[in-house]
Amino acid sequence: MIKKVNFIDFGLIDYKEAWDKQEVLFKESIDLKIAKRKEETDLDPTNHLIFCEHPHVYTLGKSGSEQNLLISEAVLIQKKATYYKINRGGDITYHGPGQLVAYPILDLEQFFTDIHKYMRFLEEAVIQTLKVFNITAGRVAGLTGVWIDENGDNPRKICALGVKSSRWVTMHGLALNVNPDLNYFNNIVPCGITDKAVTSMSAELGKAISLEAVKPVLQEKIAEVFEFSY
Template identity: 65%
Template sequence: MNHILNKKVKFINLGLIDYQQAWDYQTEIFDDIVKLKIENRKEDLPDQKATSNYLLFCEHPHVYTLGKSGSEDNLLLDEAGLAEKEARFYKINRGGDITYHGPGQIVGYPILDLDNFFTDIHKYLRLLEEAVILTLAHYSIEAGRIDGLTGVWLDYEKQENPRKICALGVKSSRWVTMHGFAFNVNANLDYFNNIIPCGIDDKAVTSLNKELGRDLDIEEVEQILKKNIANLFEMELV
């Protein structure tokens, strides 16, 4: 072991926050952790400092974000259309294609040094999906994965009407993660009509309130989701 393990994770709920502001905050934390990891490599183990971990929850005003591997053609609005919808558009440095964020959606940004947990991005993504799947099970909704497609889906087995309820897109460097997931709880799904979500044009998008026929207490959903993430990653939230 050449690394001081730290499984404590600082949880911060940023509330409703502008996308750019949250992105800048994430980037600052991410850069600090990466910088410390580089400095630690020059030190013997007793002189190294433990790296920090964060889990940020928030909601964003209406915004579309396009990942590095995405196509701008999947945004179906021009500047005038964005203004009419009171929505912003950003090209960002995560993987994945285009997605929508807005009020009524739990957006989670785990900024973790995976050296503190496990160094496996595939496992990291699957555990985030599993936390959402377990949260949906609490509300008696069966969800799962579709081979080759990241995220959490309903009707994932027969796929007669497959619909995505949670999207994922992450960036990692030196095993430090940023960006994360967007879980539709009380989201306004009309905004998804203005994009080809994640570049997939033959599958629908849904939300927890649409599936249950009622709006949810989003704070209650956040508490359940947060607990599931902590359990799966064996992290200690502080």
């Protein structure tokens, strides 16, 4: 049976506000699973796919090092950027205007119980999205995310991933660089990786690409890979 997923587009939204909204939906799903296990309900959690865009912000995952933020608090203020330590996996990353962020809040017990497979499915959806725009991308062995020239002399990251799961419910997700200001990545060691560059769809194509052009394609590809409707 094809699963149903509720699609939500927050548009441009403060990172903390979006995080708080995620936490509400995440908790609702977990509470419902606990209630079902106690036979207090026979309902399954609702699945959600959230798209959004954030003002300039740096986020540090649980396994990250604060040393990978290369600027001071004063410079953060000067650059109109914020900084949060958050509860996903991974190291430090940047979100900002021109970057398409996707937060799937899925009950994986309705799909498959394999976090490694979940991460690969998210990557595959991005790879297939980029293919629509004539950008060839792939994976780098041992690293998460989606890369351009992944096996060549100049591998560069176009999409970062970082997730959290509890009781097989997921939150956080992926950030696809569509048309962001890549200079903001110079203020961090992205994902703790020192020897590889960061890129965007616009940089690769040599022309501006809008988020509105990419959103329906990524939405469709995530739905295809996970075999759900919305």
